[in-house]
Amino acid sequence: MLSNFLKNLSILKKFLFINSIFFTIIGLFTFIYLKNVQPNLIKKKSSNHIEVINNTIDNLTRLNVKFVEKDIRKFLFSTRFLFQNLDRVIFFDNKLNLIGDTDTLDLDPRSFSQRLDTIELEVLDSTTTKKITEEKNIDIGNENNVSLNDVLLNYATSKNFGIPFTFTEEEFNKFKLTTIKNVMKDGENIGYLAITENANDIKAAIDERKTFVIRTAIAVGIVILIFSFVLNRYFLKPIKNLVSYTKIIKNKDTKKTNIDTLKLRNDELGLLSNSLDDMTLELQKRISHAENFSTDLVHEIRNPLASLKSASEILHDAQDSEQRLKLINILSHDVQRIERLITDYSQMLKDEVALSKEKIKKIDIEPIIKSVVDDFNNIYKLKRGINISYKNDGKNKYLIYGIENRIEQIIANLLDNAISFSDDDKDVIVQVSKSEDSKVHIKILDEGQGFKEKDTNKIFKRFYSNRPDKFGQHSGLGLNIVKNLVDLHNATIKASNRQDKKGASMEIEFPKV
Template sequence: MFSKYLKTLSILKKFLFINFIIFTIIGLFTFTYLNNIHPSLIKKKSQNHTNIINNTVDNILRLDVKFQSDDIRKFLFSTRFIFQNLDRVIFFDDQLNLIGDTDTLDLDPRSFSTRLDKIEFESLDNEEIEKAIEEKNIKIDKKKPVSFKDILKNYSSSEYLGAPYTFTQEDFNQFNVTTIKNVTKNEINLGYVAITENANEIKTAIDERKAFVIRTAISVGFVILIFSFVLSRYFIKPIQNLVGYTIRIKEKSQAKPGIENLKKRNDELGLLSNSLEDMTNELQNRVTHAENFSTDLVHEIRNPLASLKSASEILQDTNDNEQRNKLLNILSHDVQRIERLITDYSQMLKDEVALSKEKMKKINVEPIIQSVVDDYNNIHQVKKGIKIEYKNDGKEEYYINGIENRIEQIIANLLDNSISFSKDGANVFVDVSVNKKNQISIKIIDEGQGFKEKDTSRIFKRFYSNRPEKFGEHSGLGLNIVKNLVELHDGEIVASNRIDKAGAMIEIRLPNV
């Protein structure tokens, strides 16, 4: 249930919710710690008091000191160095009468007797009395003011008589810890000893811890608030813009993309925005390319289909054998033309799929071109007497980022095209060099009739063919495939007629790496 709820939240809400849970858990542990540190510190005081009381009782019993004012006074004067680190040590007899108090000790022994009778028990507010570290079931009437004597009475009548009992008193300026324990001899209760010590360091330590926790909580909360703002401003909002961008693309909305600012960022989100836009543009180009190609293919197929339909209709009505043979030749020619268009189109689609899977790498095109030229001279020569000559500007390495078999395909297609326009015994030249723009220039030069088109860029369009004497024998996709492969390698291809003599030249320019 919790995980399902968490999945429905946004990233910012998840971040705040998780921080709230962690903050709450830490707060509970801190609260428990602060509640435990208070009795823990008091317990240390109580143990120290208990040790002093036990040592004092041992001395009293060993010296056989009577629980009377005179004896206790003499004992206090003789052993007052034992209590010099304590604020106050008080003695009571078994009737709860005050018989000794270190607060009455000074340099004049007579002051002890004169001041002892004037000491009164302080009245304590009920709110100032806390339970001992060791749980003591000492009953106190909370409706009445509580005095030290009341506590002694309840302690003397409780079942915990004989064990030390500690309680605390707190006012505006002081935090006192008091421990009481009765003194027994031969199982007879002689009286009580109480030690009261100022323990402001406990209160200070607890207050410091509380202040530290509060400051830490405020600081952490402030940091979380700042981080939440940064997360929302610089991460969540840009991601939402990217989501909106993909939705607009999906819905084919005409609204502006809204990621121009993201593209200017130099971090991962900027890279993601640029990559996403490039991928979207590439997909849109592919879709447009496929739509245009399909439209062109349908248009190209429509002509031979119309010719097939007309020829088949005439064929049914003619009895002239010569005319029938001509019509049958037309039918066969149109069928071959349709088959060639579909075959070339199918091959082009396969090539595009293969291209999407192939990886670019740094390659040297010089041995690749040399290998294709040698193959055509030795194996693939289609016209007798045609020789392909290869030359370069003296270098042996021309590196590009590309796909080796696609470079072979480019050169082979261009050589096929040049050979088809060349006469028997002509030459075809392949020239490789580095131009002034530091581009690798590959020129295919023939001695054919040259281009008749004023705009030579038309020859790279799909299904374009200027071969009236061989109409239907070519699909017009060869040079278009070459152009697409060159652009895949971030290059450019241009066609022109030779200046020095008849013939055509096609130049490919690829980035030099």
């Protein structure tokens, strides 16, 4: 039930709800503690009173002191050091007459006041603590209040007679603690003994604890509110903005999305926003790329299909064998062209999938280029007499961040393109150099026809092919694949005609490591 309830709450509400539960539990335990702290402190002082009372009764019994005013006064004078830490010690006979009071020992003119305000009676023993609060209107000295005599009278007639009683008295800024007990001799009650002590320290300790708890609660509450505000303002709201951003992208909403303010942050949310935005742009780019590629592929296939259809219709009616052979060659050519387009397209999709799984690392491209050059020399030197040579500028290592087999693919595609435009017995040169700013450059130079295009960038577009003499033999995807792989390595590729002689130049520039 609770888990289902929490599932439907936002993070902020969950945070506030859980904190309120802990706050309530802590507050409950604190309340219980504060309710028990005063009785515990009173019980501790009461235990001291009971010990003093028992010692006093033992001394009275041992000294055989009679419970009359004269003997009790002498006893108080002789043993007053026993009560020096107490505010007042009072003796009553069994008829509740005052027979001794430490307040009168120093000839203090004050008489014993029988005025006591509202009294909280409390029975304290080793096992139980009982509280009784009473208010009585008894006319003593024309004042309506409860006297100590009334407390003693209640004590004498109660079922707890014989057990020490402790009660508290609050008057103005005073908090007094009084313990009374009857005095037995030979199985007979001969009087009562009352000890009164100023217990303002108990009140101060309780007030101090209450103040501390209240201040702590207020401070914790303020901290929770501030943290909730910070959590909501700097974490939850940006996350909501990111969620809204993803929903708008998912639903292809026309509503403008902007997370540039989040991308400016230097914390984890800023990194997440940048990563999410880059991922979204990359996905959109790939989707657009796939859509455009599919459209271009359909367009490219439509031409040979139309040619196939026309040739097949004419072939059906053609009677001349030479004409039929010509039409069959056209059909064969168009089928090969469609097959080449589909094969190259399939390979391109496979390459894109593989690229998503491969990791870029630091590599030295020189041995990779040498390996590709050796492989091509073994094929084309014997077949067409084309010599492919490798040159460098004498530097030690040519380090880049890249994918080894993709670098091989780039060099192989460029060499294949250069050889296809070269006549037999010509040279193709692969040059590797490092500039002063540590950027690595690769140049592939051939001795072919060069570029007829004014804008050489168009040769990297999909399905572009300027080969009138070899129409249909190339899909026009080779250089486009090279361009995509070069972009993957954060490098640039540039096509131009050679300055020193006739031929084409392809130059790739890799960023420095």
